[in-house]
Amino acid sequence: MIFLFYLLSAIMIVCALLVVFSRNPINNVIYLILCFIAMAGHYILLNAQFLAVVHIIVYTGAIMVLFLFVIMLLNLNKAIIFRKSTVTRVSAVVTGGIFFLVLLAATRQTFEIHAKYPFNSDIGLVSGIGKALFGEFLLPFEISSILFISAMVGAMMFGKKDE
Amino acid sequence: MELTTLLFKTIFLFIILLVTLVVAMYSTYAERKVAAFMQDRNGPNRAGPFGLLQPLADGLKMFMKEEIIPLTANKYLFILGPSIAMTTALLTGVVIPWGDTLTIGDHVYSLQMADLNIGILYVFAMVSIGVYGIMIGGWASNNKYALLGAIRAASQMISYELAMGMSIIALVLTTGSLSLHDIVAQQHGMHWNIFYQPLGFFIFLTCAFAETNRAPFDLPECETELIGGYHTEYSSMKLGFYLFAEYVNMFISSAVIATLYFGGYNMPFIDQLGLSSNAVTFIGMGFFFIKIFAFIFLFMWIRWTLPRFRYDQLMNMGWKGLIPLAIFNILATGAYYFFTSLK
Numbered sequence: 254m255i256f257l258f259y260l261l262s263a264i265m266i267v268c269a270l271l272v273v274f275s276r277n278p279i280n281n282v283i284y285l286i287l288c289f290i291a292m293a294g295h296y297i298l299l300n301a302q303f304l305a306v307v308h309i310i311v312y313t314g315a316i317m318v319l320f321l322f323v324i325m326l327l328n329l330n331k332a333i334i335f336r337k338s339t340v341t342r343v344s345a346v347v348t349g350g351i352f353f354l355v356l357l358a359a360t361r362q363t364f365e366i367h368a369k370y371p372f373n374s375d376i377g378l379v380s381g382i383g384k385a386l387f388g389e390f391l392l393p394f395e396i397s398s399i400l401f402i403s404a405m406v407g408a409m410m411f412g413k414k415d416e
Numbered sequence: 417m418e419l420t421t422l423l424f425k426t427i428f429l430f431i432i433l434l435v436t437l438v439v440a441m442y443s444t445y446a447e448r449k450v451a452a453f454m455q456d457r458n459g460p461n462r463a464g465p466f467g468l469l470q471p472l473a474d475g476l477k478m479f480m481k482e483e484i485i486p487l488t489a490n491k492y493l494f495i496l497g498p499s500i501a502m503t504t505a506l507l508t509g510v511v512i513p514w515g516d517t518l519t520i521g522d523h524v525y526s527l528q529m530a531d532l533n534i535g536i537l538y539v540f541a542m543v544s545i546g547v548y549g550i551m552i553g554g555w556a557s558n559n560k561y562a563l564l565g566a567i568r569a570a571s572q573m574i575s576y577e578l579a580m581g582m583s584i585i586a587l588v589l590t591t592g593s594l595s596l597h598d599i600v601a602q603q604h605g606m607h608w609n610i611f612y613q614p615l616g617f618f619i620f621l622t623c624a625f626a627e628t629n630r631a632p633f634d635l636p637e638c639e640t641e642l643i644g645g646y647h648t649e650y651s652s653m654k655l656g657f658y659l660f661a662e663y664v665n666m667f668i669s670s671a672v673i674a675t676l677y678f679g680g681y682n683m684p685f686i687d688q689l690g691l692s693s694n695a696v697t698f699i700g701m702g703f704f705f706i707k708i709f710a711f712i713f714l715f716m717w718i719r720w721t722l723p724r725f726r727y728d729q730l731m732n733m734g735w736k737g738l739i740p741l742a743i744f745n746i747l748a749t750g751a752y753y754f755f756t757s758l759k
Contacts, residue, residue, distance in 0.1 A: 279493070279555065286548070306537040314544025315574065318551070322570045325555050325563060378533060379594055 258298060265291040278324050282317060289313045301377020424525050432509050432529065440663035441471040443712055447663075450716040478656035486649050490556040497553020498650070498657035504546040505664040511535040512671050513600050515681050515701035519694055527697065528597055535596035536584060539672055540577075543627055547573045549661065550629075554646030565645030568727070572626055572633065575734035580623035582742035583616040586749045587676060600680035605687070608679040615745045617677045619738055624673060626734070628665045631719040633730065670711035671704075678707050 268288040275281050289312045296305035337345075375381045386394045445460065445467070452459025460467035485494055515527035532538050547570055554566025590612050591599045603609060610617050626633040642648070647658045674680060681700035691699070725733070 279490075283493075283552070302532060302534050303537070306534050306541050309541040310537065310544050314541060314547070314577070318544070318547055318570055318574060321548075321551055321555075322567065322574075325551070325567055325570075 254298060257294070261291045261294045261298070264288075265295075279321070282320050282324060285320075286313055286317050289317065296377065299372075299377060300374045303379045303382055304377045420523055421525070424520075424523075425529065428525075428527070429510075429529060432514065433506065436506060436509055436664060436667060439667050439708075439712075440660060441475070443663040443666060444474065444659075445471045446712070447716050447719075450713065451720050454717075454720045475656070478653050481652040483652040483654070484649075486558060488558045489649065490558065493552050493556035494649075495654070497549050497556060498654045498661070499549075500552065501546065501549025501661040502657045502664070504542050504549065505661040505668065508539050508542045508668045508672075511538050511596055512668070512675055513597050513680055514704065516697045517693070518697050526597075527701065531595060531597045534594045536588070536594050536599070536676070539596075540581065540584065543580075544573075544577060546627075546665070549658075550646045553650070553658070557646075557649035559649050561642045561644070562646050562648045565642050565648070568642075569629065569646060572629075572730065572734075575731060576623045576626035576633075576738070579619055579734060579738035579742045580627065582739065582746060583613075583619040583623065584676075586616045586742070586745045587613055587620075589746070589749045589753060596675055596680075600675055600682065603679040604682050606679070606682075606684050608677065608682075610677045613677065613745075613749070615741065616749075617673075619742050619745065620677070621673060622738060624669045625715070625718070626730075628662060628669055628715075630662070630666065630715055632722040632724050634724060666712060666715050667708065670708045670715065673711055674704060674707040680704055 265288050268284045268291065271284040272281050272288065275284060289308065293305040293308045293313075296302075296308060373381075376385075448470070449459045449467075451457075460470040463469040463473045485491060510529035511532055513526075513528040513531075518525045518527055550569040551566045554562040554569065557563075587599075587609060588594060590609060591602055593599060593602070599609070644650075647655055650658060681697075681704040683700055683703040689696075
C-alpha cells in the first residue's frame with residue numbers, strides 16, 4: 254500500500270509539473286488527465302470507491318473532454334509562448350507564493366485534524382457519502398445544486414443570444 | 417487473499433479476456449453473415465466451412481498490412497489513440513457478473529472478477545474514458561476528416577452520456593444498489609428490471625447504440641461524408657484495434673444491458689429443476705450468453721435496417737428527446753416509490 258501511495262504520488266507530481274512546463278496545449282490536457290486518474294487511485298487507496306469513480310466520470314470523462322474538445326475545435330496544435338507584461342508576471346508570482354503559503358498552513362493543521370477525526374474506512378462509500386450529504390450537510394448541498402441550476406440556465410441564455 | 421482464490425481469479429481473468437476477444441472476433445463474422453442474410457447474399461463462405469475461418473484471415477491480413485504513420489501526425493498520440501480505445505473496451509468486463517458462484521471442493525468462488533459496490537458507475541467511468549481513444553487518435557492524425565470525426569464523436573458521446581446516466585439513476589432508485597452483483601441477485605425469479613423500468617431500458621439501449629458508435633449513430637466514422645472519420649489515416653493493426661474495439665464494446669454493452677435489465681445469469685424456472693448449484697451456475701451462464709448474443713444480433717439488425725441520422729437530428733434527439741424523457745422517468749420512479757412508501 255505504501256509503495257502504491259508513493260508510486261501514485263510520483264506520477265501525480267510529475268504529471269502536474271509537466272502540465273505547467275509543457276508548451277503544447279494538447280499535451281497539457283493529457284498530462285492533467287493522467288494527474289486526475291492518479292488522484293482517483295489515491296481515493297481508491299483510502300477505500301473511497303464512490304469518490305474515485307465520480308472523480309473519473311466528472312473530471313476525466315466530462316470536464317477534460319470539453320477542454321480537449323475546445324482545444325481541438327480551435328486547432329491549437331502549435332506551441333504557444335505567452336508574452337505578458339512585467340506587472341502581470343510579478344503579480345502572478347506574488348499571488349502564487351501567497352497561495353502556496355496558505356496551502357502550507359492548511360497542511361500543517363491536518364495533523365491536529367487527523368487526531369480529532371480518526372480514519373473511517375466507510376466514509377467514501379456510497380452510503381457514507383449519501384448520509385453525510387443528505388444529513389449533516391443538507392443545506393450546503395441544496396444550495397450548491399441551486400448554483401448548478403443557475404449556471405445551466407445561464408449557459409442556455411448565452412447559447413440563445415442570437416434569437 | 418488465499419492462494420487458491422488468487423489462482424482462480426487469475427485463470428478466470430484470462431478466460432474472460434479470451435472469451436471477450438473470441439466473441440468480438442466472431443461478431444465481425446456474424447455481422448457480415450447477418451448483413452448478407454438481410455441483403456439476400458451469401459456472405460463470407462470461402463475460408464473454411466461456412467467461412468468460419470474468415471475472422472482469422474481478416475486478423476492475419478490486418479497484421480500483414482504495411483503500417484503507415486503520416487509525416488505530419490503527432491507520432492506518440494497517434495499510437496496512444498487506438499491503445500486507449502482497446503484498453504478501455506477490455507477493462508469493463510471485470511465488474512460484470514458472468515455467473516453465480518462455483519463450488520470446487522470446499523471453496524466457493526464467485527464468477528465475477530471484482531464485486532465493486534459502485535460497479536455500475538465503474539462501467540460508466542470506463543465508457544467516459546473511452547472517448548479519449550477516438551478524440552486523441554482523430555486529432556493526432558492531423559487530417560481534417562479525422563478531426564471532424566473526433567469532434568463529432570466527442571459531442572455525441574457527451575450528449576448521450578447524460579441521458580444514459582439519468583436512465584441509470586432511475587434504475588438505481590428501483591434496485592437500491594449500485595453493485596452489479598446485487599442488481600442481478602435481486603432479479604432472481606423473473607423479477608427482471610425490464611418490467612419495472614421499460615422506459616429506462618429504451619433510453620439506455622438508444623444511448624448504448626450512440627456510445628458504441630454503431631449505426632444509426634455512426635456519425636464519427638460516417639464513410640459517405642468523412643471518408644473513414646477518426647480512423648481515416650490509420651492502417652494495419654492500429655486500424656484493426658479501432659474496428660475491433662467497436663466489437664468488444666458491442667459485446668460488453670450487450671452484457672451490461674442483459675445484466676441491468678434482463679436478469680443477467682438468472683433463468684426462469686431454474687429453481688424448479690432441482691439441479692446442483694454448479695449445474696445451475698453453468699446453465700445460468702449459458703443463458704446469460706444467449707441473452708448477450710440476442711442483443712448483439714439486435715445491434716446488427718438495427719445497423720442493417722435503419723439509415724444513419726443526420727447530425728442535427730442526432731443532437732435534437734439526444735438533448736430534446738432523450739434527456740427530458742429520462743428526467744420524466746426519474747420523477748415517475750421517484751413518485752411511485754414515494755407514494756407506495758406512504759401506505
